[in-house]
Amino acid sequence: MMDKRIVAGSYDQKEDQEEITLRPKYLKDFKGQKQLKENLKIFIQAAIQREESLDHVFFSGPPGLGKTTLAGIIAHEMGVQFRATSAPALERSGDLAAILTTIGDKNVFFIDEIHRLKPIIEEMLYAAMEDFEIDVVMGQGPGARTIKIPLPPFTLIGATTKTGLVSGPLYSRFGITSRLDFYTEDDIKSIIYRSAAILKIQLDEEAARTIAHCSRGTPRVSNRLLRRMRDFAQVWGNGFINREIVTKGLDSLEIDSLGLDKLDRNILRTIIKAYGGGPVGSETLAISIGESVDTLEDVYEPYLIQKGLLQRTPRGRMVTEIAYQHLGDREDQRLLF
DSSP, X not given: OOOOOTTOOSOOTTTTGGGGGGSOSSGGGOOSOHHHHHHHHHHHHHHHHHTOOOOOEEEESSTTSSHHHHHHHHHHHHTOOEEEEEGGGOOSHHHHHHHHTTSOTTOXXXXXXXXXXXXXXXXXXXXXXXXXXXXXXXXXXXGOEEEEEEOOOOEEEEEESOGGGSOHHHHTTOSEEEEOOOOOHHHHHHHHHHHHHHHTOOBOHHHHHHHHHTSTTOHHHHHHHHHHHHHHHHHHSSSOBOHHHHHHHHXXXXXXXXXXXXXXXXXXXXXXXXXXXXXXXXXXXXXXXTOOHHHIIIIIHHHHHHTTSEEEETTXXXXXXXXXXXXXXXXXXXXXX
């Protein structure tokens, strides 16, 4: 399920089309993830010096943190072409074969949501990643035969939000594995300033800090909020974004100081009012809020748990004291109960 909320880390093609222009092309312009950047810089430099393709790369982490952006950066830094697809788009082995046989020497092939690869596609990837060749079946019936097609050395970059669903044999074939973590508030603020400069948006220090504080440690969310604040500033003021505009804009979007939106608070409110603060099972809670269990666990809960507002226990979900304090501190009680 695609999460349409403004505070969601998932990519929405219509909503986030402008985000493509904000993506950096080189490591020096990529904010945050310091250790990961330093390691990639060394690996890329070494591969260039040896005139080899970069080893296969595996990125994991929550949506909106820059996995796709880093894949594109690797291609730019290596000076090679970049081809991208998503695992659900690879329906038949022929789809993968068509891409790999035309991939080009040392080029980068990016597969998003790699945990969703079909078994037959994944098995074809094994030989392609290790031996740079694929087996293609020619003909049908008793006369069918298998031929090996050599491939030029290439770099496969896989990205996933669910590392646990990636099979062991596939994961072991990646030479470089990295997990992207949520960004610090200072890193998010740097990203906001960079995006504002590209979009020719003017804002002050307090506005940038407030947006960063509500961005859930996710660049995609910060860029989305920045664009919405631009709209509010244009209509309510003279186009300049200050703290007053941001505060009023966040209130209109029903986003609070922790970056929680109405749906986040509804989950906490339901546990408190209907189940006495918990514990409550995930299936029961999902039915109560009208969502599937997968959506609850994959979309809503991670940030609530990260902020210490929700706990997963053997007996079920429980609201924490931090959540009670946060909800009790809000001035607009109508949004809570």
